[in-house]
Amino acid sequence: MTNTPLPITSADIDAAARVIAPYAARTPLLRSPALDALTGAKVFLKPEVLQRTGSFKFRGAFNKISSIPEGERGRGVVAFSSGNHAQGVAAAAQILGMKATIVMPSDAPASKVERTRGYGAEVVLYDRDKEDREAIARDIAGKSGATVVPPYDDPFVMAGQGTVGREIAEDMAALGIVPDIMSAQASGGGLIGGIATAVKARFPETAIIVAEPAGFDDHGLSLRAGKRVAHSNTGRTICDALMALTPGEITFAVNQRLLSGAVTATDDEVGKAMAFAFRDLKLVVEPGGAVALAALMQGRFDARGKTVVIVLSGGNVDADLYARIINA
Template sequence: MTASIALPTAADVDAAAQRLKGVAVRTPLVFSPVLSDRVGTRVFLKPETLQRTGSFKFRGAYNRIVQIPEGARRAGVVACSSGNHAQGVAAAARLLNMPAVIVMPHDAPALKRERTLALGAEVVGYDRATEDRDAIARAIATERGAVMVPPYDDKDVIAGQGTVGLEIIEDLAVLGLAPDLVAANASGGGLIAGIALAVKARVPGAHVVACEPAGFEDHARSFRSGVRERNAAPTGSFCDALLAPTPGEITFAISRDLVGEAASATDDEVARAVAYAFTELKLVVEPGGAVALAALLEGRLQAEGTVVIVLSGGNVDAETFTRCLRG
């Protein structure tokens, strides 16, 4: 299936970094003494919670949209998302003076829907359990002549997300370090595939681990079988940002070779990680952004040497966040 598809490379990540320079936030790489003491090794955090729109998704969205030719921009873009990609696309389109339509599930967090609308995008709702969001988005794109911006299975989107990994490598190098392990959350796999491209090109021996909600371990099962596996149900975890049904075709072609490792955490464990991030790390992280942290706290990562945990998003509504804090 992937033989005829052009896969992104580390060079594409480098090119994306140039397009994003001065537009995306270069989020800091933060050494965490408290986490390092807890797990017995050196731990850094990459808080994409501080990125534009509160998640890494802006990187890939902007890298894709900015390459749309001027003559095709008037018709705008269409995307599918439960919230973080929605906001990334809406923000990128707004910066480039383009209209955006987002196909978003009815059960998406209200905060993410409101912020997507506030960024000027049009939101079209659908039922996650009974309707096909991709079919809805394709129909809108065809009707309007708009460009589809996939949430993960796109060469330019993956390259944009890979700039997270590039920054990790560059910032550690300044300290005279290289990562032994980088763990990031995985849904359709754009972030983990992009990070792997950047990291493995420069530190081939580093381990890159895909972290998923328990019950939605499609990457873990796909790594074991060698083919893309599907999750049994479309809903069932409060990690709403990580509920893609299966790894992307392009993302899996990358991660199958460059990642191959996965870890998971239950909703209860993720809730504890959200609370830990707030009380101990002084950071606000959404459930879908905290699975890698939860996997570390639960001892499911081989934490040796220099470990980097990507906190992929911080768009959590007050009710969910309070529930996590209360335990």
């Protein structure tokens, strides 16, 4: 297995960086003395909440849609998402003058649905407990000829998302600092897999740790089992963006090879991380974007005395929910 070529390479991520450069924001690395004092670590934060559409998802969506041949673009694209990928696809399609249809759960945050429509996409709602979003998207694509843009299990999507890691590696190298640990949250695993590919190319000794909501730890289960395993949770988490049942097939091929471990954080711990980001970082971070920060703050991995990079992957959260969380 160790000799099997991975689905994406650092060269693919370099190519994606050139494609998205005119359109995506290059987000900075931020520091927080309060967070350093709390954790005993030297912490750098990558705020993808400042990215176009409010999350890292724009990167992968734009790279994927840009790869569609000109002759096929007139048929549009279709995607399935709880919100962040939906907005990324809708915005990318709008920029490229293409029609977008997005299949979204009926319980998705209203702000995410509204913003997706705001980018000009048609939204098709479904019941996540009773209907199969991928089947709905395939049916739409079959009838219209549209190209399906997966949220994570696609090399172009992963490479685009991997530009987050490329920027981290470049900026840390410019500072002359080698990160000991890099952590980001995962749903299907495209972001963490892309980041791992880019960071390991520059810093092979850096430990890459995936963070998940407690009870929705399919990556942790799969890494321990050595194969893709589904979590058994049938409930809900405030981290609505991180409720995939199993890791992606393509993403797990990368993550099984490159990740060093997995950690979790509870909804309450995620809320505390969001409140910290609001008070001390002056950043709005959605629940699904704050899990790695929560895990760091709770000491779920050994960070004391080490240099750690944490990705804040998104900031799209309904105002009412956000207010309740940070006021709690």
